[in-house]
Amino acid sequence: MGERQRHNIYRKLFDGKYYNNRKFNHLVSDLTLTLEEYLIHLKIKNDKTQRQFILLDYYKERKQEKHFDRTAAELIKEIENYSVKDGLYYLHKMRISYDMYFKISSNRNRIKTLTDKAKNIIESIDQFYIYYKLKIESDYQVLNGYNFEKNDSYLLNHLIEGLSGDHAMRRNELIDIYLYCIENYQDSSSPFYEELKKKVFFIIDSLSPTYQKDLFTYLSNYLRLGMQNGLKDTQEYLFELYDVGIYKGFYINDGKLDFQVFNNAIVVARAINKIGWAKQMVKDKQYLLDEEIREDCVKLSLANIAYAEKNFDEVLYQLNTIQKFRHYGFGFQGRLLLLKCYYEMEINGHPLGELIYSFSDTFRNYLRRNKVLDPHYKVSAHNLIKYVSRLLKYTNPYSSKESLETIRMDIKKEHKLASEKWLIERIEELEKKG
Numbered sequence: 001m002g003e004r005q006r007h008n009i010y011r012k013l014f015d016g017k018y019y020n021n022r023k024f025n026h027l028v029s030d031l032t033l034t035l036e037e038y039l040i041h042l043k044i045k046n047d048k049t050q051r052q053f054i055l056l057d058y059y060k061e062r063k064q065e066k067h068f069d070r071t072a073a074e075l076i077k078e079i080e081n082y083s084v085k086d087g088l089y090y091l092h093k094m095r096i097s098y099d100m101y102f103k104i105s106s107n108r109n110r111i112k113t114l115t116d117k118a119k120n121i122i123e124s125i126d127q128f129y130i131y132y133k134l135k136i137e138s139d140y141q142v143l144n145g146y147n148f149e150k151n152d153s154y155l156l157n158h159l160i161e162g163l164s165g166d167h168a169m170r171r172n173e174l175i176d177i178y179l180y181c182i183e184n185y186q187d188s189s190s191p192f193y194e195e196l197k198k199k200v201f202f203i204i205d206s207l208s209p210t211y212q213k214d215l216f217t218y219l220s221n222y223l224r225l226g227m228q229n230g231l232k233d234t235q236e237y238l239f240e241l242y243d244v245g246i247y248k249g250f251y252i253n254d255g256k257l258d259f260q261v262f263n264n265a266i267v268v269a270r271a272i273n274k275i276g277w278a279k280q281m282v283k284d285k286q287y288l289l290d291e292e293i294r295e296d297c298v299k300l301s302l303a304n305i306a307y308a309e310k311n312f313d314e315v316l317y318q319l320n321t322i323q324k325f326r327h328y329g330f331g332f333q334g335r336l337l338l339l340k341c342y343y344e345m346e347i348n349g350h351p352l353g354e355l356i357y358s359f360s361d362t363f364r365n366y367l368r369r370n371k372v373l374d375p376h377y378k379v380s381a382h383n384l385i386k387y388v389s390r391l392l393k394y395t396n397p398y399s400s401k402e403s404l405e406t407i408r409m410d411i412k413k414e415h416k417l418a419s420e421k422w423l424i425e426r427i428e429e430l431e432k433k434g
Contacts, residue, residue, distance in 0.1 A: 006019070006021075006024055007019045013027075049075070049092060052075045052078075053095065053099075055067075056068060056072060056075070057099075072096060072099065075092075079093055079096065084173075084203075084206055084208065084211070085172050085174070086131075086207065086208065087135065087211075088208075090124070090128040090131045090132075091128060094125055094127070096124075097117070097120045097121040097123075097124035097125075100117050100120065100121075101118060101120070127169065130163070130175070131174075133155075133156070133159060134159075134179060134182065135178050137178070137182055138181040138218070141181060141182060141185055142218055142221045142225065156182070160179065160183060173202075174203070174207075176199070177199050177215070180196065180199060181196065181218070188225070188230055190231065190232060190233065193219075193222060193223070193231075193237065196222075197219060200215045204216075204250065205248075209249070209252075209253075212248075212249075212250040213250055213251065213253060215250075216241060216245045216251060220238070223237050228376065228416070235268050235271050235272050238264075239265075239269060239274060242261070242264070242268060242269075246261070246262075246285060252288060255288070256290055257285060257289055259290065259297045259329060260329055262286075262289060262301070263297060263301060263329065263333060265281060266278050266304045267304055269281070270304045270305065270308045271422075275305060275308050275309065278304070278305050278308075279305060286298050293324060293327070295323070296322045296323055296324050299319070299321060300318070300319070300322060300330055300333060300334055300337075302314075303318035303337055304337060306318060307337060307340065307341060310344070312345050312350065315338075316338075316352070319334050319337065319338060322334060328370070328373060331370075332370075332373060335363050335366060335381075336384070338359060339356070339359065339360070339363060339385065339388060340419070342355050343388055343391070356388075356392070360389060363385055367382060376416060379416040380416045380417055380418040381418050383417045384417060384418040384419055387407065387410075387411060387417070388423075390407050391407065391423075391426055391427070394430065404427050404431055408424065408427050
């Protein structure tokens with residue numbers, strides 16, 4: 001809030017009196033506390049389970065045994081009726097077991113009662129630990145990729161061994177998925193991915209939105225890692241995920257669709273020539289984007305579609321009207337697309353094609369200065385610029401030529417390279433021209 005705004009608000013609140021910074025800050029602090037209390041009240045009001053846990057605490061503090069036992073029984077019944085035994089189920093089960101064990105009870109001296117309660121809390125703690133240990137380990141595994149080592153993780157091997165055979169927790173479908181990921185993980189493996197996808201798609205409709213998003217994020221992360229390491233049919237796999245995940249809402253969080261998911265879906269659809277789907281998706285789902293970046297996100301998407309249709313003037317128009325081109329998402333993807341667009345224009349004799357030479361230098365400077373981009377993407381983009389320059393040099397009649405086969409072989413050897421498929425297609429086009 002600017003200084004002028006603060007003064008204007010103060011004068012309206014205090015009938016034109018001279019601004020007092022200390023008083024204004026106290027007022028803002030009190031207002032913030034009131035708002036936070038309202039948000040807490042709103043959360044509790046809409047969360048029946050949370051209200052019951054608060055009641056349990058109240059009855060326990062005041063030793064209201066009858067009301068405590070009634071509320072606990074209602075909670076246990078509600079928790080056991082959860083359709084999916086997910087992380088929230090194990091968390092709530094552990095919490096109710098804790099409250100039951102540590103409550104001040106009139107029959108506390110009865111050994112049988114204490115034994116049953118101790119057994120329940122031990123079982124609940126074990127189940128909670130097992131569920132979240134396996135979930136977080138599998139998430140870490142796909143994020144770390146081929147660097148993952150089960151031996152590096154505390155007690156993981158012992159846990160997996162203890163869950164061998166027909167252990168009851170293996171019958172939980174989510175835990176079965178996490179165990180499959182950890183026990184069978186293979187980097188850039190189509191059979192591994194296909195089996196994992198089958199398991200996920202089998203249960204996905206029965207899960208809460210949080211776990212739907214978690215599993216689709218896991219699949220997406222695996223494919224992105226696979227794309228970097230040569231997994232075949234990655235684009236087709238990704239398109240399937242985006243198609244199902246966006247239209248069924250698995251990628252939607254709090255009513256919003258992340259702009260990166262939106263843009264990535266368009267890029268993948270463009271790469272496998274699903275242009276009709278891309279156009280319809282922009283029309284159907286743009287309302288889910290954050291309002292602040294919606295217009296720019298749509299423009300980047302339309303630029304990708306225009307590129308697929310070889311309407312290069314439209315590509316330049318859409319990209320040049322993006323307001324937030326310095327945003328790392330729009331900036332990087334937009335510049336990749338500009339590089340390809342200028343290349344196509346230069347090869348086909350468009351008057352603006354010659355801009356690719358100055359733009360290549362501009363793109364290199366952008367990559368060098370950018371402090372946000374992952375180093376992998378920087379190297380991949382630098383290599384793309386390098387091979388585009390080599391192809392341009394090949395088409396220049398006044399330059400000494402290296403063979404297209406040499407360029408192709410070098411591309412195949414490159415470990416980090418953006419748009420490898422696009423480069424190979426450009427080589428094939430040049431070969432046809434002769």
